[in-house]
Structure formats: C-alpha cells, structure tokens
Ligand SMILES: [Zn+2]
C-alpha cells in the first residue's frame with residue numbers, strides 16, 4: 001500500500017479521465033491520494049473530487065506562482081475550505097525563486113499568512129521550494145509552525161538537515177529517478193521515518209515513464225528508487241512512508 005501525498009488531479013489532463021486514473025491507482029496499490037490545490041478555484045475542484053472518490057483527500061492553498069492573483073480575502077476562503085472533513089492540509093504554498101512567476105515580496109507575504117493560518121488551525125502545511133532555501137527557513141522559523149513537509153525536495157544535504165531540525169518531513173517525486181547524484185546523498189541521510197512519497201502528477205513522471213503524463217499509479221517507481229538507494233525492501237519503504245503520511249495528514253487508518 002502507498003499514499004500519493006501530492007497529486008494535481010484538478011488539472012484537465014487528469015480530471016478529464018479521472019475514473020480511469022483512480023482505477024489504475026487502486027490497481028497499483030495506491031491506497032490514498034492527496035489532491036493539492038494551487039489556488040481557490042483548483043482547491044474547490046479538489047473538494048468536488050474528494051466528494052466523489054473515497055480514496056482521495058484534499059489540501060487547500062495558493063501556490064507561489066499564483067500568489068500575485070490571490071484574492072484579497074484568500075485567507076478567509078482557505079479558512080472556509082479547510083472546514084470540509086476531507087481537507088487535511090494547507091497547501092500548496094511556499095516560494096519559487098526559480099521561475100519567479102509572482103513578485104518575491106508577494107510570494108513571501110502569501111506564504112507567511114498561509115503558514116500562520118496552518119499554525120492557528122494546527123494543520124499540516126505542504127511547502128513548495130525552488131531556489132529559496134534561506135527564505136523558506138526564515139519564514140518557517142519566524143512563524144514557528146513545525147507541522148510541515150517540503151515537497152518535491154531538490155535542495156542539498158545541508159538544507160535537508162535544517163528542514164528536519166525544524167520538525168518538517170521531506171517528500172520526493174519522480175525527479176529522484178532522473179539520475180541526479182545530489183538527491184541520492186539527500187535520500188541516504190534522511191531517515192525513512194521522515195520521508196513521504198508523491199507523484200506531483202501530472203508533472204515529473206518517473207523513469208521508465210519519464211516525459212509521459214504522470215499519474216498516481218506511477219508512485220511505486222519512486223518507492224523502488226528510494227528502496228534501492230537505502231538498501232531496503234520496497235515493502236518496508238511502502239509501509240513506513242504510508243505510516244508517516246497517515247500520521248502527518250491525520251488520515252483514517
Ligand atoms: Zn510544488
């Protein structure tokens with residue numbers, strides 16, 4: 001059994017064939033999926049999805065790319081959306097200083113306020129980080145919320161250690177199957193108890209599906225790569241990462 005902790009099922013290329021996507025996920029041992037919003041509209045679609053499919057849960061948030069378009073009352077909106085019993089986290093939020101699709105001060109403001117809300121509501125938060133290690137640490141430290149995950153981890157060993165010191169988890173996508181040596185050293189030093197798995201579909205399909213449309217059914221390829229790097233069995237990686245995600249998102253057992 002696996003849990004895909006980060007899937008964008010709201011995007012049209014998956015949403016338009018969702019019955020098949022969910023069925024293939026179940027056939028490949030994916031027990032639960034977190035559908036992660038990137039703005040208010042996509043979060044509402046994630047909620048429609050969780051109401052239809054028992055194995056899907058949702059996260060409500062504004063992605064850093066979309067922070068410049070966040071409505072003025074976005075925090076109230078997120079506060080209402082998380083009242084839904086199947087919305088289990090705030091996210092995705094964070095900072096993306098690689099693509100810089102929103103001005104950095106706005107990204108930092110929208111991230112900080114979502115983190116404060118997560119702290120106030122005692123909800124886990126899903127953090128996106130690209131080329132913003134220092135600023136991510138600054139915001140998390142200033143808000144003082146310990147219940148978070150840095151998703152699609154692509155920073156170095158030093159950052160991984162700092163993230164773990166904050167009490168955060170780390171989740172990995174199919175990008176760990178692309179042969180990058182730096183991420184191998186990160187996986188080696190992060191205890192299995194702090195790792196969660198995610199596809200980040202429809203993006204980042206793992207080898208051997210690289211370049212194709214990604215979906216939750218591909219998650220076992222990511223688990224297999226972690227098992228290989230850590231010299232553990234896939235069964236053990238599956239069991240421990242599932243337990244981690246169940247506890248982190250407070251999912252039904
Ligand atoms: Zn992301």
Ligand SMILES: [Zn+2]
Nearest residue numbers: 006036092200
């Ligand atoms: Zn994402």
